[in-house]
Amino acid sequence: MTAFLKQLHILKTNAGTSTGNIWIKSKGETIVSYSPADGKEIGRITATDKASYDKVMEKAQEAFLEWRNWPAPKRGEIVRQIGEALRVNKAALGQLVSYEMGKSLQEGLGEVQEMIDICDFAVGLSRQLHGLTMHSERPGHRMYEQYHPLGIVGVISAFNFPVAVWSWNSMLAWVCGDVCVWKASEKTPLCAVACQHIVQQVFKKNSVPEGVSCIITGGREVGEWMSKDARMPLVSATGSTRMGKAVAASVAERLGRSLLELGGNNAVIVSQDADLGIAITAAVFGAVGTAGQRCTTTRRLIIHEKVYNKFKGMLVNAYAQLKIGSPMNEKNHVGPLIDKDAVRMYLDAIEKCKAEGGQFIVEGGVLKGKGYESGCYVKPCIAEVKNHYQIVQHETFAPILYIMKYKTIDEAIRMQNDVPQGLSSAIITNNLRESEKFLSHAGSDCGIANVNIGTSGAEIGGAFGGEKETGGGRESGSDAWKVYMRRQTNTINFTDKLPLAQGIKFNL
Numbered sequence: 182m183t184a185f186l187k188q189l190h191i192l193k194t195n196a197g198t199s200t201g202n203i204w205i206k207s208k209g210e211t212i213v214s215y216s217p218a219d220g221k222e223i224g225r226i227t228a229t230d231k232a233s234y235d236k237v238m239e240k241a242q243e244a245f246l247e248w249r250n251w252p253a254p255k256r257g258e259i260v261r262q263i264g265e266a267l268r269v270n271k272a273a274l275g276q277l278v279s280y281e282m283g284k285s286l287q288e289g290l291g292e293v294q295e296m297i298d299i300c301d302f303a304v305g306l307s308r309q310l311h312g313l314t315m316h317s318e319r320p321g322h323r324m325y326e327q328y329h330p331l332g333i334v335g336v337i338s339a340f341n342f343p344v345a346v347w348s349w350n351s352m353l354a355w356v357c358g359d360v361c362v363w364k365a366s367e368k369t370p371l372c373a374v375a376c377q378h379i380v381q382q383v384f385k386k387n388s389v390p391e392g393v394s395c396i397i398t399g400g401r402e403v404g405e406w407m408s409k410d411a412r413m414p415l416v417s418a419t420g421s422t423r424m425g426k427a428v429a430a431s432v433a434e435r436l437g438r439s440l441l442e443l444g445g446n447n448a449v450i451v452s453q454d455a456d457l458g459i460a461i462t463a464a465v466f467g468a469v470g471t472a473g474q475r476c477t478t479t480r481r482l483i484i485h486e487k488v489y490n491k492f493k494g495m496l497v498n499a500y501a502q503l504k505i506g507s508p509m510n511e512k513n514h515v516g517p518l519i520d521k522d523a524v525r526m527y528l529d530a531i532e533k534c535k536a537e538g539g540q541f542i543v544e545g546g547v548l549k550g551k552g553y554e555s556g557c558y559v560k561p562c563i564a565e566v567k568n569h570y571q572i573v574q575h576e577t578f579a580p581i582l583y584i585m586k587y588k589t590i591d592e593a594i595r596m597q598n599d600v601p602q603g604l605s606s607a608i609i610t611n612n613l614r615e616s617e618k619f620l621s622h623a624g625s626d627c628g629i630a631n632v633n634i635g636t637s638g639a640e641i642g643g644a645f646g647g648e649k650e651t652g653g654g655r656e657s658g659s660d661a662w663k664v665y666m667r668r669q670t671n672t673i674n675f676t677d678k679l680p681l682a683q684g685i686k687f688n689l
Contacts, residue, residue, distance in 0.1 A: 184273075185272070185273035185274075185276040185277055185280075186223070186224075186277065186371075188270065188273040189270065189273050189274060189277060189374075189375035189378060189379070190375070190378045191224060191277075191371050191374050191375055191378070195211075195224075195225050195226060195227050196226070196227060196374075197209070197212065197226035197227050197228055197229060197370055197373075197374070197396070197397070197398030197399075198227075198229045198233045198234075198237060198396065198397055198398065199237075199377050199381075199395060199396050200236075200237055200240040200241070200244075200391050200392045200394075200395050201377075201380075201381050201384055201385075201389070201391045201392060201393060201394050201395065202381050202384070202385055202391060203240075203391060205233045205236055205237065206227075206233075207227050207228065207229050207230045207232075207233040208227075208230045208232075208233075209227055209228030209229050209230040209233070209398070209399060210227075210228045210399075211225055211226070211227060211228070212225065212226045212227075212228050212367050212370055212398060212399075213225050214226065214281060214368075214369070214370055214371050215520075215555075216280050216281060216283070216555070217282075217283035217516075217517040217518065217519055217520060217555050217557040218279075218280055218283055218507050218508055218509060218516065218517060218555065219507070219554060219555055220554055220555035220556065220557075223280070223281060223371055224371050226370040226371070226374070226398050227398075228367070228398050228399040228400070228403070229397040229398050229399050229403055231406065233397075234397055234403065234406055237362060237392075237395045237397055238333070238362070238410065238412050238413075240391060240392035240395070241333045241360045241362055241392045241393075241395050242332075242333065242392075242412060243390070243391075243392055244360050244390040244391060244392030244393045245330070245332050245333060245359070245360045245392075247390045248330075248358060248359075248360055248389070248390055248393050249329075249330045249358040249359075251358070253307045253308070253310055253356060253357075253358065254307050254308050256307055256355055256356050256358065257303065257304045257305075257306070257307025257308065257356050258304075258307075258387075259355065259383065259384070259387055259389060260300050260303045260304055260307070260352050260355055260356055261300065261301075261304045262383045262386075262387070263300055263352070263379070263380055263383050264296075264297050264300030264301060264304070266379050266380075266382065266383050267293060267296050267297050267300065267379065268297055270293075270375075270379055271290060271293045271294070271297070272290070273375075274293050274344065274372075274375055274376075274379070275289040275290035275291075275292070275293045276289065276509070277289075277371065277372055277375055278292050278293065278343055278344060278369075278372055279508045279509055279516075280508070280509060281343065281369050281371055281372055282340060282341065282343050282368075282369050282372070282519065283472065283474075283508055283516045283517040283518065283519055283557065284341075284471045284472070284474075284508055284516055285470075285471075285508045285511070285513060285514070285515075285516050286508055286509055286510075286511050287511060288470065288471060288508075289508070292342060292343075292344060292345045293344065293345075295345045295348070295641060296344060296345055296348040296352075298640075298641045299345075299348050299349055299352050299353075299641045299657060300348070300352055302352075302641055302642065302657075302658060303352040303353055303355070303356045304356070306353065306356055306662055307356040310328055310356075310357065310662065310666070312325060312326040312327040312328055312668075313325065313326050317672065318682065319674075319680045319681075319682065320676070320680065321674060321675055321676030321678070321680075322672055322673065322674050322675070322676075322680075323672070323673045323675070324670065324671065324672050324673075325670075325671050326668060326669060326670045326671065327668075327669055327671065328357075328663065328666035328667065328668055328669070329358070329666060329667050329669060330357055330358030330359050330665075330666060330667075331357075331359050331414045331415050331438075331665060331666055331667055332359060332360070332412075332413075332414050332415075333359070333360055333361075333362055333412060333413045333414065333415075334350065334351075334354040334359045334360070334361050334362070334413070334414075334415045334416075334417065334665060335361075335362050335363075335364070335407040335410075335413045335415065335416040335417065336350045336351060336361055336362070336363045336364070336417050337364045337404055337407065337416065337417065337418040337419065337420065337428070338363065338364070338365055338366060338419050339366050339419045339420045340366035340368040340369045340474075340519050341471060341474045341475060341476070341519070341578075342419075342475075343365060343366060343369035343372035343373070344372050344373075344375075344376055346419050346442070346656070347363050347365065347373070347376065348376075349641070349645070349656045349657045350417045350440075350656060350665075351363065351394070353656075353657075353661065353662050353665055354665045355393065355394075356662075357662055357665040357666050358666075359415075359665055359666075360392060360393045360394070360395070361393070361394055361395065362395045362396075362397060362407070362413065363394075363395065363396045363397070364396075364397050364398070364399070364403055364404060364407060365396065365398065367398065367399060367400050368519055368520065370398050373396050373398070374396070376396075377394065377396050380394050381394070404418075404424075404428065405427075405431065408427070408428045408431035408432050409431050409434075409435065411435050411437070413437065414437055414438060414667075415437065415438045415439070415440065415664070415665065416428060416432050416437065416438070416439050416440070417439075417440040417441075417442075417654070417656070418439065418440070418441055418442070419441075419442040419443075419476075420442075420443065421443065421444055421576075422443045422444040422576075422601075422602070422650045422651075422652075424443075425441045425442075425443040425652050428441070429441060429652075438664070439654075440654040440655075440656065440664055441651075441652025441653060441654045442476065442645070442646055442647075442651070442652060442654050442656060443476075443602075443647075443650060443651050443652040444476065444576040444602050444604070444650060444651060445475075445476040445477055445478065445480075445576060445602050445604030445605055445636075445647065445651060446480050446481065446573075446574070446575070446576050446600040446601070446602040446604075447467070447477055447478065447479055447480055447481070447602075447604055447605040447606060447607075447627075447636035447637075448479070448480070448481040448482070448483050448596070448597045448600075448606055448607075448636070449463060449464055449467065449479050449481075449482055449483070449606075449607045449608070449609060449635060449636060450483045450484075450587070450590075450593045450594075450597060450606075450607070450608040450609065450610075450619070451464070451482060451483070451484040451485060451488065451492055451609050452485055452488075452590070452593075452608060452609060452610035452611075452612060452615055453485040453487040453488050454610050454611045454612040454615065455485075455488065455609040455610050455611065456609065456611060456633070457488065457491070457492060457495060459609055459633055460492065460609040461492070461495050461496070461499055462635075463479070463607065463609060463633075463634060463635030463636075464479055464482055464496065464582075464635065465496070465499045465500070465503075466635060466637070466638075467479030467607075467635035467636050467637050468480070468561065468580060468582040469503060469514060469515050469561045469580045470637060471516075472515050472516055472517060472518055472559070472561075472579070472580050473561070473577075473578065473579045473580030473581065474518065474519065474523075474578050474579070475637050476604055476605075476651075477604060477605045477629070477636050477637035477638075477639065478578075478580075478636070478637060479582065479607075479635060479636045479637065480576065480577070480581070480582065480583060481568070481573065481582075481583045481584075481585070481596075481597075481600075482496075482582065482583070482584040482585070483568075483585055483586075483587050483593050483596050483597060484584060484585070484586060484587070485586075485587060485588075485593075486586045486587065486588055489586050493542065493565075493584065496542075496543070496563055496582075496584070497542055497543055497563070500543045500561060500563065503515055503561060505548060505558055505560070505561075506552055506553075506558070507552065515561060515580065516558075517555055517557035517558045517559075518557045518558075518559060518578075518579060519557070520557060521556055521557060523557070523578060523579065524547060524556065524557055524559060526577060526578065526579065527545070527559050527577065527579035527580075527581065528545075528547070530572055530577040530579065530581055531545050531562065531564075531581065533571070533572040534564050534566065534570065534572045534573075534581070534583075537566075537570040537571065537572060538566075538567070538570070539564040539565065539566045539570065539572075539583070540564060540565045540566075541562055541563065541564045541565075542563050542564070542565060542584075543560075543561070543562050543563040544560065544562055545559060545560045545561070545562030545581065546559065546560050546562075547559050547560075548560065559579065559580065560580075561580035561581075561582070562580070562581055562582070563581075563582045563583075563584060564581065564582070564583055564584070565583075565584055565585070566583045566584070566585055567585060568585055568596045568599060568600075569599075570583075573600075574600055574601065576602060590615050590618060590619075593608075594618070594619065594623075594624055594625065597625060598625065598626045601649055601650040602647065602649055602650050602651050603626050603627045603628060603647045603648035603649035603650070603651050604627055604628060604629060604646075604647030604648075604651040605627055605628070605629040605630075605631070605636040605637070605639075605647065606619075606625040606627040606629065606630050606631070606636060607630070607631040607632070607633075607634060607635055607636050608625075608631075608632055608633075609632075609633055610632070610633070616632045616633075619632065620632065626648060626649070627647055627648060627651075628644075628645075628646045628647035628648050628651065628655070629643075629645070629646075629647065639657075640658070641657045641658050642657075642658040642659070643657070643658045643659055644656070644657060644658055644659035644660070644661045645657045645658070645661075646661075
């Protein structure tokens with residue numbers, strides 16, 4: 182088990198604060214990382230104290246003044262090399278992600294592949310940070326707009342994607358000319374340390390300024406320092422809606438920018454015209470992948486009444502075949518929840534569902550015995566519910582799937598939209614009219630809407646994010662890069678006169 186830890190240089194580390202090549206001694210509390218796979222201690226990190234945080238910010242400010250002047254394609258070349266380093270370390274980092282977070286090894290390796298993909302995307306982007314030209318109403322004038330780096334970008338990431346979400350932000354921010362300060366989840370701090378070791382080797386070889394890549398560690402207090410820090414023009418935060426609201430309020434109070442990726446309560450509509458083979462694969466992987474701990478996890482199935490009983494039977498049969506166990510074993514479909522607090526929330530949600538009238542067709546529970554010693558393994562379960570149940574309206578980060586009936590496509594879309602969150606959505610149908618309606622302005626109100634695929638598994642080429650209580654942020658592909666830059670409109674007068682706009686006369 183220690184081979185991949187050794188390769189990533191984190192066997193004996195206890196530092197959780199870094200400006201790149203320099204690891205700063207802090208007087209913060211000790212954070213112990215336990216694997217939910219077996220309950221064993223992996224390593225210990227010293228959290229960032231306020232003095233260390235300020236040292237990081239000072240170094241990041243210095244680095245920005247130099248880094249912003251590097252040509253964007255040259256910054257892109259650095260990111261290209263990071264992608265190559267990730268390829269070399271893919272197996273080791275993927276194993277660490279799986280072991281520290283608890284997701285299956287296939288998903289851990291897939292998360293690192295996502296990092297590699299965003300590096301490739303960012304390299305191409307480094308030659309395409311373009312603005313627009315416009316025609317001026319004044320003769321002899323040229324107008325255009327351009328984008329400039331913002332400065333220090335703060336990244337607050339969650340435990341469920343301990344490396345990929347950081348890479349979505351940092352690779353784009355770096356090619357845009359920004360520097361990054363990353364606060365990883367205190368539940369998966371070693372993944373951040375590993376990434377910093379990989380990046381710092383590339384940076385050192387290329388004489389990248391110290392402070393372009395910084396990591397800090399800790400809980401809520403550290404996140405509050407970031408949110409209130411005027412030196413940080415953008416804070417990108419991924420996590421719960423409760424956390425996002427607090428970050429948004431603090432950042433807005435100082436008129437900063439926030440990029441929020443918060444909760445999801447994602448539904449798949451299964452039409453009477455659905456290919457049920459596609460539907461069952463989409464539903465089951467969407468519901469149990471990462472043990473239900475994705476923001477894009479399928480939490481609700483809205484099934485047409487004509488295929489409801491048949492599809493319910495298919496679900497029960499599929500769940501009976503799930504293999505639950507160590508995420509390091511590729512034969513297992515479902516690994517553990519992140520910790521025992523998550524297990525308690527899972528059990529609490531089941532009780533609340535039953536109290537509101539939910540009927541479980543696949544029962545849940547905590548698994549015990551050999552292989553389950555960590556106490557974090559639970560059974561994926563399915564409950565028949567009504568969409569208006571209070572527990573259904575909330576996001577529970579666990580493998581609990583709620584199913585319900587519908588009669589018409591309009592009713593299904595209303596049910597899909599009738600939750601506070603608006604991240605991902607899908608419809609499984611071979612009916613062209615239904616699919617087009619679902620994607621129209623009268624259809625899904627989510628940031629992501631899919632046809633004949635599930636709610637999870639977004640590609641990096643598209644902008645990722647959602648509406649309503651999901652926060653409205655967009656990361657990764659498309660033109661999401663613009664949030665990491667400031668926009669500037671320029672007008673050049675190349676005549677020997679100064680005509681005023683709107684035909685105003687001002688004669689001296």
